[in-house]
Amino acid sequence: MSFLSIQDLTVQLKNGMPLLRQVSLDVAPGEVRALVGESGAGKSMIGKAVLGILPKAARLTGGKILLDGEDLQTLPQKARRQRIGARAALIPQDPLTALNPSRRVGPQITDRLVDILGWKRPDAEKRALELLEEVHIQSPDRVMKAYPHELSGGMRQRILIASAFAAEPKLIIADEPTTALDVTVQKQILKLIREMQQRHGTALLFVTHDLGVVSKIAQSLSVLYAGKVIEETTVENFFASPSHAYSRALLAATPKYTDPEGSLTQVPESVIAAVEAEVAAFDDQVKAGSRP
Amino acid sequence: MQIVRALLTRLITTFITLFGAAIIVFVVIRVVPGNPIAMMLPPGASEADIDRLKALYGLDKGIFEQFVIWISNVVQGDFGTSITLRQPVYDLVIGRLPATLELSVMALLIAVFIGGAAALTATLYRGSKVEGGIDVAGGIALSLPDFLWGLALILLFGVLWPLFHISGRISPSLGFEFTSHFYLFEALARFRFDVVLDLMGHMLMPALALAIPLAAIILQLLKQSLKECMHDDYITLARTKGYAESSIILRDALPNAILPTLTLIGVQFTFLIGGTVIIERLFSYEGLGNMAIDAVINRDLPLIQGIVLVFALLFTMVNLVVDMAYAALNPRLRHA
Ligand SMILES: Nc1ncnc2c1ncn2[C@@H]1O[C@H](COP(=O)(O)OP(=O)(O)OP(=O)(O)O)[C@@H](O)[C@H]1O
Ligand SMILES: [Mg+2]
Secondary structure, three states: OOOEEEEEEEEEEEOOOOOEEEEEEEEOOOOOOEEEOOOOOOOOHHHHHHHHHOOOOEEEEEEEEEEEEEEEOOHHHHHHHHHHHHHHHEOOOOOOOOOOOOOOHHHHHHHHHHHOOOOOOHHHHHHHHHHHOOOOOOOHHHHHHHHHOOOOHHHHHHHHHHHOOOOOOOEEEOOOOOOEEEEEEEHHHHHHHHHHHHOOOOOOEEEEOHHHHHHHHEEEEEEEOOOOEEEEEEHHHHOOOOOOOOOHEEEEEEEEEOOOOOOOOOOOHHHHHHHHHHHHHHHHHHHHHOOO | OOHHHHHHHHHHHHHHHHHHHHHHHHHHHHHHOOHHHHHOOOOOOOHHHHHHHHHHHHOOOOOOOOHHHHHHHHHOOOOOOOOOOOEEHHHHHHHHHHHHHHHHHHHHHHHHHHHHHHHHHHOOOOOHHHHHHHHHEEEEEEHHHHHHHHHHHHHHHHHHOOOOOOOOOOOOOHHHOOOOOOOOHHHHHHHOHHHHHHHHHHHHHHHHHHHHHHHHHHHHHHHHHHHHHHHOOOHHHHHOOOOHHHHHHHHHHHHHHHHHHHHHHHHHHHHHHHHHHHHHOOOOOOOOHHHHHHHHHHHHHHHHHHHHHHHHHHHHHHHHHHHHHHHOHHHHHOOO
């Protein structure tokens, strides 16, 4: 059974404008699912809905989010928050802003273990040291006592990865975890996330708009357009024969590794028009009531 | 090494500041009209009497010469003698300073507590009616200056609902013998809570009058900084960990939001100390400010000079404390 199961998730702005349109997707234990789509498609919004951090302007208006079979929406607020904190974790996009500048690194790794999961502080610290070693940080003792501004971006992302794995979550959501980093560091971090995910058998929802990354890390993927899942398939199938015209255009627009400068084509306007029409037709169906 | 140099710089600037303040006050009170000698003598005193008194206080000399004499005495710890009270200025000032310090610090604590609590509450309930209410209260608090708040408080809790004493620092009927001038501090240290209660009954209203506008300023700036922090990524990350909003505000947002407020409090606290002059008068509170007004009315030049120097010293000390607190709270400065 999948550890994360999103069923017909609808998120709307307060004025009724839909940001996610009946999104469904599953992530099984140990599986890596990539979430791709252009900027503004709603990739981050899915992660936010799962982690309970939707922006104030947005509301979950339909569908279910099952975490380990448990419908999060039915839980009282406090229980939901703590359940999410215990079972899921986020690897954020920008390591430079995701650590609290006025707190030392150590407590930022151990805090969830101590405060939410009730570990003893020495145990949590021991665990944090192990994790820092696991993410290949030299002299973890020193790093635990450092402030974020004393460390490089790559180091900080390693720390955030360690922190995400600290409570042995069954699900990790990584929201473009390498886009804010140097190209050379990007590869190392990607490799590290993959390595950690495999060792811990974590389900991983990996948000990216880089199809090159998808082929390296994911087994399955969902293509999102305007908050709607356009295609949902295995990575193998996707690269061999994408079924949706938009997916094919997306694939064609991605630079090949053999020819990084070439084929940087835009998605053709005809394809955009077709997928827009599809979304509009879907909205009409919802309005007409033929879809709940 | 860096610390030594910073301290040295600080010491020199403090000295220059005090020296500048000394010059300004010395010149200004001699240039404005009004003559201390004329105030001392009965009407119809002879020219000769006036000249004799002038010579006694050294007022017959040129202003520059007077200044040199005064400053060289000050450096040796001699602040001169009050013309009206006929006591050493040093003793007078030291006797009154603790009253003003206690009042100012009490006012500051009240302002920080009220302003801080209001800012945190408004942040927790941002976008709701609670925040709206707190904003309105802050606006009202800011719309009146401290002495008008003093009058309003006297009317409310002195006259209509006589909860507090409206004048003085302590009830004479208490008959408590103090060994220092820090009454509140001493009463606390000696566990005389009846005395503490009486002192508070006198101090609370003037302190509140001083605190209300400052509380509103703290509320506005701290709330603004907190709100900005609440959009930061580390706040979002803390939410995903399972923390409640209230503990996120206290633990993650507050330390990052507090620095601008701290600087502001430093500046505003010096204004607050300046405000004690009028407030002490209003509540007949026997502090330095109250004495300053008498000294000005009577053109008691040595006393005015002494009081102003002490105020200037206080202001520089406040700035020093703020700078140290700033460095202690900001890890980026600490390691720079
Ligand atoms: N706080 C907000 N208030 C209103 N609308 C928002 C807010 N945050 C995001 N949106 C809207 O929600 C939609 C989805 O945003 P989301 O951040 O999920 O996009 P994304 O696919 O992650 O894009 P990117 O690749 O740029 O990160 C966008 O149209 C965006 O404008
Ligand atoms: Mg995004």
